[in-house]
């Protein structure tokens with residue numbers, strides 16, 4: 001076990017100052033120019049090239065997968081920049097560099113899961129901190145915060161972050177972080193990142209944005225003043241439902257914060273395996289292409305649902321009826337591909353029918369993969385919330401969430417249509433005498 005990566009070259013131990021050998025690739029001119037050095041590369045191009053350049057040893061176009069847990073020292077204080085894979089790994093570094101480029105941050109650290117990214121970010125908070133969190137946050141984040149309340153005495157206030165006066169009123173001298181998820185899960189409520197970041201900054205608190213639902217392909221929170229971006233790379237960034245992973249990123253110019261999150265990831269032992277990093281890096285290349293189709297399909301499905309008489313409301317930022325449409329257009333590059341809808345009659349029987357009769361939508365948790373999924377938040381993703389907390393967050397039993405994949409919209413619409421058309425007759429529509 002080595003902590004040299006954590007402590008090396010931090011002023012205070014001059015007797016053991018490390019020499020990092022210049023990486024071969026720095027001298028490997030001719031293999032290709034690093035993508036961040038190409039001025040003005042656009043999103044589609046950045047996704048393909050970020051963090052990757054031909055390997056100097058053999059010119060391999062994809063980065064080598066370095067599975068080694070440990071790295072040789074040349075002598076007592078000289079290595080090639082890596083000593084132990086928990087602390088740092090060349091394959092992981094490629095993914096971290098790619099994510100840093102895509103989000104526009106100063107540094108990233110990749111974690112074993114999205115939840116461990118949440119844990120790394122929460123570990124920035126000193127004892128006695130107060131945190132303000134969006135009321136309809138990811139269920140796992142809610143569970144982690146409730147655990148931190150009981151175990152570490154973290155104080156947490158859950159709020160609708162659209163209500164800026166309420167956020168102002170909730171600030172305490174000990175408020176050190178505001179936790180934003182936008183769009184939120186599962187109601188697709190938006191938070192004005194710039195407005196929250198301004199409030200937080202004036203108060204000396206950090207703004208952390210969980211950007212999982214859109215990815216940097218559609219929203220870059222640092223452009224709006226966020227200090228930290230959190231990802232479950234399990235979702236859109238990897239996009240193929242075959243990896244769990246996460247990432248924490250620090251804002252541009254804040255290299256101290258970047259170093260802190262990297263140190264915490266090493267200290268907590270939450271870093272991501274090189275193999276998983278390799279897969280996420282592979283998925284990243286098609287992020288922008290996937291998002292285009294995800295959104296095209298989602299837009300048609302949302303319009304179809306919006307016109308169905310069985311549906312009370314569709315939550316999707318791409319619909320003209322979304323109450324925060326203007327903010328979506330200002331803050332996002334597109335509406336994304338997550339949506340939820342509520343049935344007029346959300347009885348157990350009818351919800352069950354929809355969930356059971358869909359053929360292209362798999363009943364499963366998670367999101368952001370190329371295949372469409374359907375979920376029932378009250379019994380699945382948000383089951384760890386108390387019924388009171390769910391009610392407060394507006395998550396009813398009749399709410400159904402869809403993660404729209406990249407299938408042909410016509411197939412998904414046909415599937416939804418057959419599920420609606422075979423719905424059992426609502427109990428309220430039967431003659432009154434039978435329903436006492």
Ligand SMILES: *Cc1c(COP(=O)(O)O)cnc(C)c1O
Pocket residue numbers: 113114115116138140141181185210212213231232233234235244245246366
């Ligand atoms: C899935 C998810 C997480 C947790 O990520 P895992 O990879 O499942 O640990 C955190 N935040 C949001 C918004 C998510 O959707």
